[in-house]
Amino acid sequence: MSFKAVVASSTARLSASEERVMNVLLGDEMSGITAAEVAERAQTHESTVVRLAKKLGYRGYPELRGDLRRDETPMEHSHGQIMRGESGYDLSAFIADEIRALKRLPHFVPQEDLDAAAGTLHASRTVYLFSRTDERPTLDLLARRMRRLGLTTVTLGTTPKDIAERFASFDQNSTLIAMALREAPGQLATLVSEAARRGGKTILISDVPGYRFRPSPDHLITARRGDDTEYRTQLIPAALAYALQLAVFHTDPARYQAARDGIDDLTRLLGGADEIPLRP
Template sequence: MRFSALIERHQDLLTAADQRIVRELLANPTEAAFLSAASLAQRADVHPATAVRLAQKLGFGGYRELKAELQAEVINTTHPAERVRHRLAHVEQGSILADIIESDLAALRRIAEQVTEAEIDAAAKTLLAAGQVFLFAQGNATTLIEMMDRRLRRADFSTTVLRQQGRELAEHILALESGDVVLAFAFHSVPTGLTPLLQHAARIGATSILITDILGPLVKPRPQMTIAASRGLAEEYLTLTVPMAICNALILTIARLDQGRSLKALGRLAKLTRNIADVR
């Protein structure tokens, strides 16, 4: 349900302080959706707890869930063409390449503020313990699972790529078992197939890891692990630089923790590649 409809439904519960928060959110939804509870309250000139109480009155567990809902609404109501136009308008006569580099570098620097080394280590250890890794994504994010599929196979992992929908997706996850891991990627909105995949994984005892930007609180059922980092301003054209950096951190952390398994596998791959070349 859209934020404006939620406000209308719960109008009778809102205090004057709540209304001031609401006005801030409606006046500039794109910017306000990314403010912390404290920053939003400061703009509305109310107590910081007001934002939390408002979120709870609207049916959310806290401000974090409301914020994620607002961010997803901003993204879902912004057409891809509008995001491209916004980026072009921002660059004007400058260098598009320089602008992308600058914005991606800023987003990369913020990763350390949003993702901890402990989260990367925990995800890497979970992948190392997996019987098989099932990689799920749709849309542009399939680029990430193609990269992770190749790198995990080179590190001696058994992988299955899931980019299908409907019956085809169901056929591919028949092999998912307890002890396996689902590594999923989701941006902008919850992709078709992710919810039933997570439900199936939970039923059979498989572990799920989600790499995302702002969707974490909106994904149901909750994955056992979520690694979330902003890719930049929601209304702009965004790249996959940030999640790709997280993937690279996972692969290198696995290599650091696996007691030589990755390096040995790469050695076998190099030898096999030479043997195949010699046959020619």
């Protein structure tokens, strides 16, 4: 099984030293090092490495190391091209997986965590958004959900120069929302550090529960996606976008309803038509 899949499905509470071990193990090319070497890099004892392995459901570090090796071994071409080869491609199996992922979403993301992130957005003047190219459709959805509340949004680009130009106005009245699905964008750590230096706030949305990003964002929202380790949709991150919009709205319903009404009124002035229900 994939080590990353095991981490994503785990709800074990980790100590500070175990979190450091986890961060080491989630690095590149880790299957070749011993438990003692992991402990040395994490500045802890070897027993902590073994204890973490058992918390994750392994009989010991050697078994965990076997899954690390699987993560690092390229799949055979014939198998690697089969989408949902391990879960079944038919509609019923696919929908069943997505329903399970949606049902366990409140387990991974308590409402109080969403409300805390919403409070940060409510106090912000501008919301900046950042992700890898693969997550851009969901990021665009989230940006629009924020704009529908009347919040000013800035979607950061993909090149260093473009990111720097758009991030230049980030200040203490700003919040950065970033996505790290499967892996973190290369510039994310720098952006989180720079946001903190400027006095702003950060919200990170990830799909690897148990992972501790460094430097730490102000709010970390993590929820596992579908069970298939190779084919995961963005349904869960999209659901979080809507849930976050709702949480922000309910911090001050009068303010945000007025913003929505103002957008609708201006839409009509600009020639937009009201939605017309379809008839069978």
